[in-house]
Amino acid sequence: MVASVELHLDERATRRIRVLWDLLEDIGVQTLRTPHNGRHRPHVSLIAARALDPDRVAEALTGIEVAAKLRLNFQFAGVFVGRVVFLGLAPTPDLMHHQSVVWHRLVVHGIESLPLYNPGEWVPHCTVSMRVPRPILTDGLRRCLEVLPIEATVTRAAVVDYARDIYRELP
Template identity: 25%
Template sequence: MSQGYGIELYFDPAMENQFYLKAMSQGYAIELYFDPAIENQVLGAWNLLAHRQISTHLIEIKSRPHITLFSCPLIDPLKLENIVKTMSYNAAVPISFTSIGTIPDDRNVLFFALTPSMALLQFHSQLCDALKKEGFEIGEDYRPGSWIPYCLVAEQVPKAQMAEAFTVLRDVKLPYYGYAMDVGLVEFSPVRKLYSTMLGTKDEE
């Protein structure tokens, strides 16, 4: 067997921890989750694409069908959790998925687009007001008036299979009608639930 030597550099504990955190988690997101019927329909689309070996990424990172309301880099999640708790006073939000879309970036994503109801837009605006009061900066993609609600169906689709993915999803019988029933806070990636609560309830914690 051949033998050799190498020179290795090691970081101080603080810097090593920073690299570890960056590798393990890139941020937090506040998400809306659906009633069981809608969730199962979205999961069916995920599984259909996985069965066709087009995309399994959302399944692999243990995501859950959702609408992202807000996302931010690593911060103290307790402040976000408290804001999520205040949103539980709101009633369930009616939603409707009406079309299939994509985003022109390197992630090669496909999604179910929503026709946003007034209730959904008001819910999002109320959340943003609460975030701003706590000093959170809201990126352009999540600001009221710019935010486009959607539910991811596939991510990291090979470019050569994008057309096939669209063809597969065209067999999905849209529109879907239902409700957003829960709001939650997750850490990513991989996805780890930190907190969730049903809408239309008063959180006593």
């Protein structure tokens, strides 16, 4: 199980990524549309952990505008180990600094994240599928590339753990 601090995207970008999910599902790629009764939203995770206490996270992030009006630009598609397909973001200084500030504030308050979310390790992305079957991986990536680039604005932030039915908006 994984919990995260997510940045949610404006309506236009969200709609475009949901269209991508539909295109991928049509060729047999299970996307984030499917698990947890369709509650997933297209998002960028600033940190992820095995579990997060939303009250502790909110307290640790007091005074930080987690849902900062960042401009995001999805420019490429990629694959993490395990055939996890994602849309990659241009790592702008504002985005990288924002993620680092959130991460540091949580660490100072004793809230640890998975190592891949440490500053300097984090790859800004939006996951579209967790396990793409090998025979259709190339087709899945091609579909991702067909929708790029996608420009987005952050509109909300939340602590999310769908497996534990946790969703708490952050300022």
